[in-house]
Amino acid sequence: MPRKPIVTATIERLEILSPDGSVDEALLPELSGEDMVGLYREMVRMRAYDEKAVKLQRQGRMGTWAPLKGQEAPQAALALAMEPEDWLIPAFREHGIMLARGVPGHVLYAYWAGDERGSAFPEDVRVFPIPVPVGSQFAHGAGVGMSLALRGEPGVAVTFGGDGATSEGDFHEALNFAGVFRARTIFVIQNNQWAISVPREKQTAAETLAQKAVAHGIPGIQVDGNDVFAVHVAAREALDRARSGEGPTLIEAVTYRLGDHTTADDAGRYRDPEELARWQERDPIPRMRRFLEARGLWDEQQELVLTDEATAWVEAQVEALEAMPAPDPADIFRYMYAEMPASLREQMEELREEVSS
Numbered sequence: 001m002p003r004k005p006i007v008t009a010t011i012e013r014l015e016i017l018s019p020d021g022s023v024d025e026a027l028l029p030e031l032s033g034e035d036m037v038g039l040y041r042e043m044v045r046m047r048a049y050d051e052k053a054v055k056l057q058r059q060g061r062m063g064t065w066a067p068l069k070g071q072e073a074p075q076a077a078l079a080l081a082m083e084p085e086d087w088l089i090p091a092f093r094e095h096g097i098m099l100a101r102g103v104p105g106h107v108l109y110a111y112w113a114g115d116e117r118g119s120a121f122p123e124d125v126r127v128f129p130i131p132v133p134v135g136s137q138f139a140h141g142a143g144v145g146m147s148l149a150l151r152g153e154p155g156v157a158v159t160f161g162g163d164g165a166t167s168e169g170d171f172h173e174a175l176n177f178a179g180v181f182r183a184r185t186i187f188v189i190q191n192n193q194w195a196i197s198v199p200r201e202k203q204t205a206a207e208t209l210a211q212k213a214v215a216h217g218i219p220g221i222q223v224d225g226n227d228v229f230a231v232h233v234a235a236r237e238a239l240d241r242a243r244s245g246e247g248p249t250l251i252e253a254v255t256y257r258l259g260d261h262t263t264a265d266d267a268g269r270y271r272d273p274e275e276l277a278r279w280q281e282r283d284p285i286p287r288m289r290r291f292l293e294a295r296g297l298w299d300e301q302q303e304l305v306l307t308d309e310a311t312a313w314v315e316a317q318v319e320a321l322e323a324m325p326a327p328d329p330a331d332i333f334r335y336m337y338a339e340m341p342a343s344l345r346e347q348m349e350e351l352r353e354e355v356s357s
Ligand SMILES: Cc1ncc(C[n+]2csc(CCOP(=O)(O)OP(=O)(O)O)c2C)c(N)n1
Pocket: 093, 132, 133, 134, 135, 161, 162, 163, 164, 165, 166, 192, 194, 195, 196, 257, 261
């Protein structure tokens, strides 16, 4: 018998908004002008919040920070596409969508300032705490998607991760479970080209990260991750599919980390400045502004007002952060378990005694 192909997989790439602000009209999602402006406003707010955090760290007012600069589009697009009932299971660079989903700005700053209270989100905020192990959140995402169905509750689990995280076993285990159980889960990979100092080419021999879905029997798509419309279209399709019981989707958003890995890193030591310059030209924010201006939806005056608003909002988050009373040292034992195990309780009492003596 001759050999014959039994699996042929196609991975599509979606682009709608070009760096010069022009769009493919046929592919443009049906969004109101207000929603389009809302996407832009959200991205500008994210950047202001992010840039301020880096400054605070440089001034010794923040412990550390993982800059999201350049990766605003996938976060704004998913935030708009998600419903209030949906859950966000972030990695550690999703500050933007965490804010958009209701995590208070000063609380998220507190996390990065090394304060345990930074993981205590308001009860009605459907956002998981920040995981530090790379890739562990994917299994939580698959589990949340499965459990929503088991409990007969509405909602979809949206989990984020990086290009590097797709090399972790956890990623594949999560996709496997999600595929088998048709979990109501969306996996969003922010392929920002780098995992600290490891470039995308050295990360995996796979041509795209989206195709990693194929082995697990779930659909995968690659989108221009600096194009907020392309991410939005892919997100809506994936959310609709999950909501109607058709199972999970993997979205690879191709973007770029314009900043350092964290404030403890200096990307200038391993990155070519020309590469950075090329990606700066593809920045998601100016291209959206060009689009809105060309449509008559935005002008210089609105830009000035927005800049002032974003700055004032960020300053208010800093003030709220710095007005927080000093933390209780026992906080380091809290927030992990609903009911604290006896061993932790013992350690907490021990610390209390030491602090008071
Ligand atoms: C299991 C594990 N291995 C290594 C690390 C150290 N580490 C932190 S972030 C990171 C790179 C992650 O890269 P990627 O998944 O592309 O996400 P990005 O930082 O680019 O957003 C590494 C290796 C860790 N936190 N956890």
